[in-house]
Amino acid sequence: YRNHHHHQQQQQQQQVGGRRSTANGAGSTALYPQRDAISTNAAPPLNATILAERYLLLDIVEGSSLFRCTDLKTQEELVCKIANNPCSNLLTAHFRLDGHPHVNFLHKVIQGNNQTYLFFAPSQGDLHSHVRVRKRLREPEARRLFRQMCEVVKTCHEQGIVLRDLKLRKFVFADSERAHLKLESLEDAVVLDDPAEDLLQDKRGCPAYVSPEILKANTTYSGKAADMWSLGVILYTMLVGRYPFNDSEHASLFAKISRGQFTVPDCLSSKARCMIRALLRREPEERIASEDVLFHPWLQHDDTREQPQYVSRSSGTSGSGSVNADDQCVPEWFDPTADSDGDLRKRELRYEDGELV
CATH class of the missing domain: 3.30.200.20 (Phosphorylase Kinase; domain 1)
Structure with a gap:
């Protein structure tokens, strides 16, 4: 050997x-x-x-x-x-x-x-695969898993760590019952010199999870606020079974994210809808922070009560339907400004690989 x-x-x-x-x-x-x-x-x-x-x-x-x-x-x-x-x-x-x-x-x-x-230690599968198999998660299971994710993000931010490329695949199960989550990878994380100063300049991340401010040209952005947006995309995907922003064309996907407009199915509880909207706020300064998210009523909810039933997977789905791995690429620079005919101006882009649910 x-x-x-x-x-x-x-x-x-x-x-x-x-x-x-x-x-x-x-x-x-x-x-x-x-x-x-x-x-x-x-x-x-x-x-x-x-x-x-x-x-x-x-x-x-x-x-x-x-x-x-x-x-x-x-x-x-x-x-x-x-x-x-x-x-x-x-x-x-x-x-x-x-x-x-x-x-x-x-x-x-x-x-x-x-x-x-x-x-x-080896994992017992990742959350990305779990959601793909289950199509979507009921609120009690999603709440239990999402609470663990929020706890680790809160600690990271307190320790001056911006995770930057948060997505379903980054979380793996520590047990065969799939009740205990772990953040598997820190390879894309940024360690801040000062935990209170989280302004970043680079444009890395998985496209479906990237926040609107990252898509703006020549600007810095709050790394912690961008992490919270990614958590919102994760929660939406777990509960709904699809991304809040979805398109097979790169430019169209980024334009949708830049506008920050999405729909939340009525089948979710009012507290779940409120939680999603608190995370997916277009303006980063309006998003709920990691130190506050665990106090949100949805995460404080009593799971002994019956949860609402879900509608079929096809109900309320928007976007173009089929997508492939190439759709999950984030450009280093993106101009969300559209021309009069709605087409986006094309520029030289550099891409990072990513995954799709």
């Missing part, structure tokens, strides 16, 4: 365990630190690799950037994320959230000259 190259690599690696205090990456005096390079750009191991004479790194998890691995000492099954160095921003985010019940627990970190290996 181990060739000479891997043996040399092993001798160069430094094992790091437990908690560690890490400063923000050098040169991160701008409004946002440089994005860490994650395992999607890292070369996969040849056959199998043994790290630190203990961790057997195997094949990649299907549909993921994680690798399966085994702790040879305990025989525990783990997963491993490989980040290209430097990755101080990623490590800082994990260490600031160390011990949080709804953040994926970092079992071990092994640092090499060129790459860092982060080890986690």
Whole structure:
């Protein structure tokens, strides 16, 4: 399982365990630190690799950037994320959230000259797949899961962490009963120098979840408020079974988001509709904040009472219908201003990959 190259690599690696205090990456005096390079750009191991004479790194998890691995000492099954160095921003985010019940627990970190290996417990599926299978969630289940998501976002913001690319796939289940959620990935998070100063400039995120202010050209925006918008998209999708803004054409999708107009089905309770509208406010300063969202009446609701029944999936659905993975791309710059004929002006765009429910 181990060739000479891997043996040399092993001798160069430094094992790091437990908690560690890490400063923000050098040169991160701008409004946002440089994005860490994650395992999607890292070369996969040849056959199998043994790290630190203990961790057997195997094949990649299907549909993921994680690798399966085994702790040879305990025989525990783990997963491993490989980040290209430097990755101080990623490590800082994990260490600031160390011990949080709804953040994926970092079992071990092994640092090499060129790459860092982060080890986690395997999940029991992600929320993205769960919603796809279930079509939509009833309010009691959605409330229980969404409350956990709000708790972790609140803690992140208190610790000066903007998650930036929040979406269903970022949350995974820690148990087979699918009752306990964890935030799986912090690779897109921004660690703020000052938790009170959250203005960002970059334009990253999954298109269906991106907030209107991110689509404006040459402007800064509140990273925390953008996270709350993404939470609103997540909640809407869980309860309704589709995105609040949906279109197969990039320009049309971003124009809909920029206008901030959407419909909420009457089949949802009034408190659920109020919760969604509090999150999906077009103006970021009007959105409910992470420190307030847990006090919203919908999250305080008594789930012993019967919830409203849902209408068929096709009822009230808007948008163009079929979409594909290419629809889930966010441009680095987007001009929402329409010409007189309704067509959007085209410019040179750079895209990031994303997923679609």
